[in-house]
Amino acid sequence: MEILSSLGDGFIIALTVENLFLAFLGCFLGTLMGALPGLGPANGVAILIPIAFSLGLGPTPALILLTSVYYGAMYGGRISSILLNIPGDEPAMMTCLDGYPMAQQGRAGEALSLSGIASFVGAFFATWGLVLLAPQLVKIALLFGPAEYFVLFTLAFATLGGISSTNQAKSAFAAALGLGIAMIGSDSQTGSQRFTFGEIHLYDGIDFLIAIVGLFALSEVFIFLEHHRGGAAGGSRALKIGKLLPDLGVLKRCVPTMGRSTIIGFIAGVLPGAGASLGSFLSYSLEKSAVDREGKTFGKGDPRGVVAPEVGNNAASGGALVPMLALGVPGSGTTAVLLAVLLQLNITPGPLLFTKNPDVVWGLIAALFIGNFMLLALNIPLVGLFTRILLVPTRILMPVVAMISFVGIYGITGSTFDMMLMVAFGLVGWVLRKLDVPLVPVILGILLGNEMEVNLRRAMTISDGDWSILVGSPLAIVLWIIAITGFLLPVVLGRRVKSKIEASRPADEVAEGD
Amino acid sequence: MSDRIFGGVGLALAVFYLWAASIIPDSFMVDVIGPRTFPYIVGSVLAICSVFFLVFPDSEPHWPVSRDFLEIVFAAAVMFLYAALLPELGFVISTVLATSYLTWRLGSKPVGALLTGVATSAGIYVVFHLVLGLSLAKGPMGF
Numbered sequence: 001m002e003i004l005s006s007l008g009d010g011f012i013i014a015l016t017v018e019n020l021f022l023a024f025l026g027c028f029l030g031t032l033m034g035a036l037p038g039l040g041p042a043n044g045v046a047i048l049i050p051i052a053f054s055l056g057l058g059p060t061p062a063l064i065l066l067t068s069v070y071y072g073a074m075y076g077g078r079i080s081s082i083l084l085n086i087p088g089d090e091p092a093m094m095t096c097l098d099g100y101p102m103a104q105q106g107r108a109g110e111a112l113s114l115s116g117i118a119s120f121v122g123a124f125f126a127t128w129g130l131v132l133l134a135p136q137l138v139k140i141a142l143l144f145g146p147a148e149y150f151v152l153f154t155l156a157f158a159t160l161g162g163i164s165s166t167n168q169a170k171s172a173f174a175a176a177l178g179l180g181i182a183m184i185g186s187d188s189q190t191g192s193q194r195f196t197f198g199e200i201h202l203y204d205g206i207d208f209l210i211a212i213v214g215l216f217a218l219s220e221v222f223i224f225l226e227h228h229r230g231g232a233a234g235g236s237r238a239l240k241i242g243k244l245l246p247d248l249g250v251l252k253r254c255v256p257t258m259g260r261s262t263i264i265g266f267i268a269g270v271l272p273g274a275g276a277s278l279g280s281f282l283s284y285s286l287e288k289s290a291v292d293r294e295g296k297t298f299g300k301g302d303p304r305g306v307v308a309p310e311v312g313n314n315a316a317s318g319g320a321l322v323p324m325l326a327l328g329v330p331g332s333g334t335t336a337v338l339l340a341v342l343l344q345l346n347i348t349p350g351p352l353l354f355t356k357n358p359d360v361v362w363g364l365i366a367a368l369f370i371g372n373f374m375l376l377a378l379n380i381p382l383v384g385l386f387t388r389i390l391l392v393p394t395r396i397l398m399p400v401v402a403m404i405s406f407v408g409i410y411g412i413t414g415s416t417f418d419m420m421l422m423v424a425f426g427l428v429g430w431v432l433r434k435l436d437v438p439l440v441p442v443i444l445g446i447l448l449g450n451e452m453e454v455n456l457r458r459a460m461t462i463s464d465g466d467w468s469i470l471v472g473s474p475l476a477i478v479l480w481i482i483a484i485t486g487f488l489l490p491v492v493l494g495r496r497v498k499s500k501i502e503a504s505r506p507a508d509e510v511a512e513g514d
Numbered sequence: 515m516s517d518r519i520f521g522g523v524g525l526a527l528a529v530f531y532l533w534a535a536s537i538i539p540d541s542f543m544v545d546v547i548g549p550r551t552f553p554y555i556v557g558s559v560l561a562i563c564s565v566f567f568l569v570f571p572d573s574e575p576h577w578p579v580s581r582d583f584l585e586i587v588f589a590a591a592v593m594f595l596y597a598a599l600l601p602e603l604g605f606v607i608s609t610v611l612a613t614s615y616l617t618w619r620l621g622s623k624p625v626g627a628l629l630t631g632v633a634t635s636a637g638i639y640v641v642f643h644l645v646l647g648l649s650l651a652k653g654p655m656g657f
Contacts, residue, residue, distance in 0.1 A: 054648050167572060173524060173563035179556045180531055187549040190541040194549060195534050218593075221616070225589050226578050228621060395620030396630055399613045402593070403638055410600065411648050419597035427590050434575045435520050453552040460546045 003131060010362030013060060014370055022057075022065040023367050027374045030072020035386050037080055038224060038394065039401065040089030041073035041317075042333040042440075043216035047401065049341055050209055050408030059345040060360055064367040066341050067321075070334055071123060071368060074276065074317045075375050078115045078310055079386055083108055091276035091313035094284040098298060098305030105301050109244040109383075114251070114303055115310040116379040118258060120372060122311035125262045126269065126318025127368045130325075133270070134354070134361075137326035141351035146458035147469045151479040153452040156329040159272035159486035160441050166498050168491055170437045178445015179452070181206055188450055189457055201417045208340055208446045210409055210418050214425025215439050216337070217405045222430040224398045232393040241384055246303065254307045257287055265312035269319020272486060275332035276316040283312025285500075318368070325349055325361060329448075333440040339447055516574055521567030528561035585619060592616070604653015605643075609635035 013019070033044035045066050052062045077092030082099035095115060102111040144152065157175040184195045185205025196202040261283035268279035287308035292298045298305045317334070324335040328350035342349045347357055354361055379386075409422050429439055463469035471477055490497075535553035578586070596612040603611075614631030618624060639657065642648040650657075 051642070051648070055646055169563045169566040169570075170572075172559060173567075176556050176559040176563065180553070180560065183535075183553050183556065187538075187541075189545050190543045190549050192539050192541045192549045194538050194553065195531075197534075222586050222589065225585050225616070225619060226582050228582070228585075228619075231621070393621075395617050395622050396634075398620060399616035399630070400634055400638075402616060403609055403613055403634060406593075406596065406600075407605075407638060407642055407648065407650065410651060414649075416597050416601060419600070420594055423590055423593040423597065426593070427586075430586065434577065435516060436572060436575060456552060457545055457547055465546045 003135060006358060006362045007131060007366060009358070010364070010366035011369075013359055013363035014064065014366035019061055019064050019363075019367065020370065022061050023068045023371045024374055026065045026068025027072040027075075027371050027378055030069035030074075031076035031079075031375065031378060031386055032072075032389055033069065034073035034076020034092075035079040035088050035389055036076075036397065037086045037088055038220055038398070040077070040334075041070050042337050043220055043401075044073050045069050045334060045337045045341075046212045046216040047405050047408060049337070049344065050213065050412045051404070052341075053344060054408065054411030059347060059357075060363045062345060063341060063360065063364050064371075067338065067364060067368060068371040068374075070338060071314075071317065071371050072375060073334075074123070074314050075116065075119045075379055076386065077313075078119070079112065079383065080390055082111045082115065082306070083387060084390065091280050091316070092309075093277070094280045094309035094312075095306060097284065097309075098300070098302050101299070101301035102303070102306060106240070106242050107301070109241040110246045110250070111303070111306050112241065112383045113244055113380045114246050114254065115306050116376060116383070117251070118254070118261075118307040118310035119314045119379070120376040121258045122262050122265055122314030122316075123318055123372050123375075124369075126266045126315040127365065127372065129266045129270075129315075130318050130321050130368075131365060134322050134326045137322060138351045138354050141327050143475060144351075145473075146455040146462065147472060148476050148479065149455040150452060150459055151470060151476050151483065152327065152329055153448055153455070155479050155483035155486065156272060156331070156444065156448070157441060158483040160331070160438075160444060166490070167436065168487060170435075171441050174432070174437050174439065174441035175445045178442040178447075179449040180445070181211065181442075182446045182449020183453070188454060201415070206421065206446070207413065207418065208443070209344065209412065210422045211425050211446050212337060212340055212443055213405045213409060214422040215429035215442060216333075217401055218423065218426025219429030219433060219439070221398050221402045222426060223433070224394055226430075229394055231395070232391050241387065244380070244383075250303050254304055257291070257304045257307050258311050260290065261287060261308045261311035262315045265315030266319040268312070269316030269331075270322045272323065272329075272331045272482075275320060276313040276334075279316025279319070280309035280313035281500075284309040325353060325364075326351065328353075328451075330444065333443070336440055336444045336447060340443075343447060515571070516577070517567045517571030521564045521569075521571070524564030524567060525561060528557050528564055531560060532557040589616065589619065600651040602653070604655065604657055605650035606635050606639055606657045607653055608651070609638065 030044060033039045034041065048066060048069060052065055073089060077088035078095045080086050080088040081092045081095040082103050085096050085100040087093040087096055099111045160171060184202055186203060187194055264283045264286060265279040268282055284305065287304060288298045291304060320332050320335045324330040324339055328348065330336040330339045339349060347360060406419060409419055432439060459469050471480060532554065535550050535557055538550050592612055592615050596608055599608050610631040613634045614627045617630045618627035622630060643650050
């Protein structure tokens with residue numbers, strides 16, 4: 001009951017005219033960004049963060065805007081998957097498998113509205129999952145001391161590469177790189193200058209927003225330049241939608257699918273190292289083995305094959321918010337970017353968030369519910385509008401993305417040095433992507449580095465320099481075991497899972513992060 | 515080979531990082547492990563991973579041919595120049611130039627690219643500066 005009354009308070013916050021408008025704007029922009037190949041939830045949110053801050057939005061409105069973009073992008077990814085067989089973002093990859101065949105059979109409209117409903121169901125129930133699970137996790141998290149927190153951060157880095165990672169050394173390198181960058185600037189405990197070499201611009205450290213926008217948004221621009229991919233995603237292919245509403249019978253047949261996939265997706269979202277891509281992959285594979293064991297209809301335009309991954313990835317995106325809000329430890333690229341939003345607002349996520357800033361948490365959750373209904377409304381009747389965006393050539397779009405990145409960074413720092421730093425991050429991001437080094441751990445390292453070090457030093461102060469405090473409680477030992485298993489499991493399984501996912505990937509490259 | 519080079523660069527970075535960590539000055543405030551311990555741990559992880567890349571490199575990634583590679587270098591140079599010229603020329607003019615260049619390189623015809631540049635610059639100026647009130651770099655003519 002306490003939860004319901006908190007949620008009620010949240011609705012009172014979210015239902016102001018300003019917040020409703022921001023939620024609508026976020027949903028709209030998010031769907032557009034999700035639909036565009038090359039712009040996914042992570043870089044979409046990334047380029048909007050500096051803008052939201054330069055506009056001077058308060059914490060709750062800014063969060064509402066940006067999480068609506070996040071949910072919107074998850075909805076939008078399916079549009080180009082279905083119409084063009086090009087996933088709009090990483091998690092929408094599995095939707096291509098049955099969505100595109102349906103479109104080829106002239107049932108594109110049906111596939112779009114079915115997947116819209118599926119996205120709604122996944123996100124709606126996952127948001128309920130968030131409401132119920134996050135406060136429970138908070139209770140556990142309140143038992144954490146500095147040592148446990150340090151181990152928890154280690155766990156986050158160890159599992160971030162995910163089960164499909166083929167080279168854990170590269171994930172570890174990326175994490176260390178991010179942590180190393182976070183160390184630059186004045187030491188928070190003693191005030192010593194670290195790695196600044198007398199450069200005044202570095203005294204405050206490197207602003208994580210510069211790194212995020214450079215690594216996520218600008219590196220994408222470089223990728224497009226490299227491949228001279230300037231044409232429109234829609235190209236010459238006709239974007240016919242056809243009949244919009246599916247038959248009631250088809251919808252009914254999809255109900256059990258939705259149930260199963262919501263649960264799988266949500267769990268994949270909550271667990272460290274899984275995320276939305278794996279959520280949609282697992283939902284699709286399990287659904288296939290549950291209802292179509294002989295492989296007769298899946299892959300040939302079965303509506304259930306469209307519904308399962310869409311429910312899965314949207315449920316996972318709700319699930320991924322659980323560890324981010326309750327523990328302050330994100331498990332995916334986009335939630336890492338959302339963590340950046342909170343940190344920029346001077347809000348420390350984690351268990352105390354629920355007691356110290358209940359208005360922020362519950363306002364945000366209420367906004368997710370509202371945004372979800374808006375997205376359903378936007379995505380079924382107006383889907384034709386969003387398909388038009390696929391006709392805009394990327395040679396016009398990508399420079400706009402680059403310029404908005406500059407505008408945002410200039411808006412918050414006003415410094416030439418910082419803009420150049422952002423370009424440098426863009427280049428480094430491009431090289432790292434070429435070398436198959438994941439960028440998400442770099443971001444997370446920059447975001448969490450100082451917090452991680454502070455917890456280590458607090459733990460050491462408590463134990464008076466005795467390192468055994470890091471394995472000093474059953475909770476810490478359990479976290480170590482999960483971290484080590486999570487790090488080693490992909491070494492054994494990684495190649496197998498990866499090759500399975502790759503096998504179903506359409507030819508084109510998609511945006512980094514999920 | 516790329517991974518070996520990457521490992522070499524990573525190792526050099528790690529050594530530099532460890533050295534830079536060793537010269538972090540102490541301050542009058544002290545805690546048990548001091549400001550150097552965590553950077554040492556981070557630097558060691560970098561070093562270990564880099565050695566791993568040297569010993570077990572992955573298969574070669576698809577590097578762009580030299581022409582496409584130059585494309586990236588030039589684009590980056592244009593962006594650096596953009597950042598440097600922004601306070602001098604102001605937002606509108608610099609953005610027209612930068613956007614036109616990028617659009618041209620992504621495959622527009624020169625005239626079309628220039629038009630796109632003007633439209634993008636004006637569009638961002640109107641939306642972000644006039645409507646949303648964001649401060650953009652001012653040039654000699656006030657925009």
